[in-house]
Amino acid sequence: MVNTSTLKIIYTSDVHGNAMPITYGTNKHSDLGLAKYATIVKKIREQYENVLVLDNGDLIQGTPLMTHYVKAHSDKENPMIGIMNRIGIDAGVIGNHEFNFGKEILADAISESTYPWLSANLVNEQGDPYFGKPYIMKTLPNGVRVAVVGVTTHYIPNWESPGNIEGIHFKDALMTLQYWVDHIRKEEKPDLLIASYHGGLERDMETGEPTESLTGENQGYAMCLEIEGIDVLLTGHQHRVLTGTVNGVLVAQPGNNGIMYGDIDIQFEQKESKWVIKEKEAAIYPVGDVPADKEILQYMEELENSTQNWLDQPIGYIDGDMRISDPFQARVSKHPFVQFIQQVQMEASGANISVTALLNNEAKGFNQTITMRDVVSNYIYPNTLVVLELSGMDIKQALEKTAEYFVLDDQNNISVNPTYITPKAQHYNYDMWEGINYTIDVAKPIGERIMHVSFQGEALNDHETYHVVMNNYRATGGGNYHMFRNKPVVKEIQKDMVELIHAYFEKHKTVKAEVIPNFHIRGV
CATH class of the missing domain: 3.90.780.10 (5'-Nucleotidase, C-terminal domain)
Known part of the structure; x- marks a missing residue:
């Protein structure tokens, strides 16, 4: 009898400060946000033994809620971090909009997180990862070893205020990922290697034709083609909804604003005491009409009320x-x-x-x-x-x-x-x-x-x-x-x-x- 195992990976990208199920411009209910996503994560964990939960960046900026937080409540815990802590994600990746409120807000957010932030190609003067770890290893209860390496579009200096990124060096995301994939494969010998990239695809997945100017802002297609050893590439940044395969690499992107999330299934089978990937597939699902998590709503109540009062002035x-x-x-x-x-x-x-x-x-x-x-x-x-x-x-x-x-x-x-x-x-x-x-x-x-x-x-x-x-x-x-x-x-x-x-x-x-x-x- 062949021993098999399944890993469920769920992830968000480009949530952009959407915690509550609301569109602030109209003040109407919307099927989006982390409060609803938290309910989905809980249900998935009840159904599956092996679950990995990730965020792919652009988390803390993008709504009036976060603007008001930074202007009036930054002495308190960052609400997006508080929610992700309560959801219990395994890791997050630095996105370009993480820098918009300045280095202090970002540093506070990272220090408040109970999970690691990954970005292998953002380094300090010594060439070490600026935000902690380039990758993490997870060992599932059945012994399956999973590596998650994070990289961020290196195009950020072309957009961001210099003061917000002072002291940070932005190395080429593709070249850095190549280095760390080789390192992880050699030293860690994972059964599954996931690259979580806050960047997108610069070419059509089927035809390979360029879909934008090849500036280096998005390198996902080249990563799949040129780097050997990636099993799954989680993308973002472009706010697209897509799944597919490039050169045998499973690729996903779940849109933006917490409207949808990525859902990836990896099936393993054991061969001669080693776990090998038998099948992998990806889907993008809307958060839909599930009820918002009550614990998250309670946690957000004071800041949400303050935000609403501010908005109505x-x-x-x-x-x-x-x-x-x-x-x-x-x-x-x-x-x-x-x-x-x-x-x-x-x-x-x-x-x-x-x-x-x-x-x-x-x-x-x-x-x-x-x-x-x-x-x-x-x-x-x-x-x-x-x-x-x-x-x-x-x-x-x-x-x-x-x-x-x-x-x-x-x-x-x-x-x-x-x-x-x-x-x-x-x-x-x-x-x-x-x-x-x-x-x-x-x-x-x-x-x-x-x-x-x-x-x-x-x-x-x-x-x-x-x-x-x-x-x-x-x-x-x-x-x-x-x-x-x-x-x-x-x-x-x-x-x-x-x-x-x-x-x-x-x-x-x-x-x-x-x-x-x-x-x-x-x-x-």
Whole structure:
């Protein structure tokens, strides 16, 4: 009789601060979040003897709950960590958004965790893992030995504020994983090796065709192809929902916001006293309508009530209409909400040119009475502002980059370039500019679309320099705006945009909804 065994692996990725089953922008119940996931984990543990529970990063940032925690309650335990401790996960991986609130918040979160954080390629000056362990070993009751090694996209310095990552070196994720897989196979001799990678797939799993620019941000496909010894690759970062196999490696990705989770089954059989993998399969399941865990709800009650009270505070008023009914049209034609964000940035920085984006298609703009709920549901990232000194040529190159957002469809209508929609929605990488006038001609080839750029009534001079305010993500070149990298920093505004918008309403209690039509987008 053949001795067999099954291991159930369940994991989350890109939870982004979603603890409670609620969408804060609408304040309505939603089938998402760790409170529901906790119920699922308990049920799975009741059904299976061998269960491994992991988180793949981007855990502690992304909701008003976490923004409020950092601003008002950071002296208490990080709620996302408190929940994961209560769930009893086996390990977590560092994600890029773990750094958004600064090193102190992250350090506190790690110290509060009862589980290890893994990231083999984020190292200190001596080359040792900055956040503790590169990998863990788990031995199941029947003797099956499981290795879990964690790596993080090394592209983080292209996005993150330098102060938030000071002293951390970001080694190539693929090369580092290669080293540790070889080491683990040689020294630990596991029966199963899991790579948990806060990064995604840069190519289609079936065809191998590139699905994005091959910048190194996502290396999952290359990891499967080039590294021998990985049995399972858990991915994230792209917010995709996928399962499949690449070069014999089982791959999964469970979306984002705690809406779904990854479920992997590994079947072993014993051959000559050694456990070998007989079968492996992956599925992605929604958390669905299961009830939220009562212990988690009780644990969250005080912070949740405080968050709700904070979100419902009226902070200002709008004279006119600043609501967004069509996010595409709000990008094609100047919208009062976009104008408002530009005004906030320019007043806070003193710069006379500003760059901003409509961050996602869920932004609804502002009603007549503004609450903090309106602010945080429209401005979802904890971005600070940076003023860069840019040449006129830099500005024109950035305009050409942003013009790539548009294409002409089969009927010659202006539409969104599909690469900004799949494999990951990237509407936040289309910028609108204030303080200059310009035209985008979508009928022209990419790289030749910008026309008639002027500043204060005169043509923009390629060789003169201008002060431009933008968020810290873009200022480091995030979104492949390479022309911004390593440019002189004139000023940094350390308050994040939620604080700056709040302060703007404190100074200007009523804001008029208006537009300065400084850009034009045309097709055929």
